[in-house]
Amino acid sequence: xxxxxxxxxxxxxxxxxxxxxxxxxxxxxxxxxxxxxxxxxxxxxxxxxxxxxxxxxxxxxxxxxxxxxxxxxxxxxxxxxxxxxxxxxxxxxxxxxxxxxxxxxxxxxxxxxxxxxxxxxxxxxxxxxxxxxxxxxxxxxxxxxxxxxxxxx
Ligand code: HEM
Numbered sequence: 001x002x003x004x005x006x007x008x009x010x011x012x013x014x015x016x017x018x019x020x021x022x023x024x025x026x027x028x029x030x031x032x033x034x035x036x037x038x039x040x041x042x043x044x045x046x047x048x049x050x051x052x053x054x055x056x057x058x059x060x061x062x063x064x065x066x067x068x069x070x071x072x073x074x075x076x077x078x079x080x081x082x083x084x085x086x087x088x089x090x091x092x093x094x095x096x097x098x099x100x101x102x103x104x105x106x107x108x109x110x111x112x113x114x115x116x117x118x119x120x121x122x123x124x125x126x127x128x129x130x131x132x133x134x135x136x137x138x139x140x141x142x143x144x145x146x147x148x149x150x151x152x153x
Contacts, residue, residue, distance in 0.1 A: 004075050011068035014061050015139075021058035022102070022135040025050065025109050029116070030128035038119035050113050062106055069099070090151030098142040105135055 028050050036042035076086040086092065115122045 004072070004079070007068055007071050007075065011065065011072060014064035014068055017057055017061035018065050018102075018106075019135060019139050021053055021061065022106060022109065023132065025053055025058065026128045026132045028053070029109075029112060029123075030125040030132075032116060033121050033123070033125040033128065038121070043116075047117060050116065054110060054113055058106065058109075062103070066103075089149070091145045091149045095142050095145035098138045098145065102135060102138050102142070105138070 028046060032043070032046040032050070036046050073087065076082045077084055087096075112122065
């Protein structure tokens with residue numbers, strides 16, 4: 001069994017779980033904002049669904065994606081002896097930029113959950129619908145960066 005290919009496969013599986021959660025949560029936020037006033041029974045239901053999605057799917061899969069992604073970097077740098085210049089390749093810089101955006105967006109979504117919990121509606125349902133595709137677009141950039149590996153040394 002090849003370590004690199006196993007890590008790569010697990011990395012892709014963790015990415016699938018992370019992205020699916022990041023694309024579903026804003027949809028819940030849109031319905032929550034539209035249909036469940038603070039303190040209502042619906043509000044309590046949405047809070048449970050959102051908390052479970054964050055704690056059971058989105059947070060653990062983000063941590064796993066990072067651990068496995070960083071392991072892949074170490075594999076290139078040390079096992080394949082490519083050195084830290086591996087990180088300076090244009091495709092890797094683009095990939096890391098997309099990943100940093102996704103991690104920041106994750107933080108924003110987690111912070112927004114705390115606002116829902118406090119009874120605040122900081123953004124409109126229109127905002128949640130309009131921004132719903134951002135993680136998908138960033139995922140397209142992250143995946144094409146690794147599959148095309150443009151500007152490779
Ligand atoms: C969270 C931090 C991340 C790090 C540090 C990271 C790093 C890496 C590295 C070093 C590779 C190996 C590249 C190769 O040698 O082929 C890789 C593969 C891959 N990554 Fe990530 N990645 C991260 C997140 C993501 C995200 C968010 C996505 C998609 C949305 C993604 C999609 C992929 C895919 C599809 C591959 C396999 C590409 C192939 O085998 O051709 N990664 N990642």
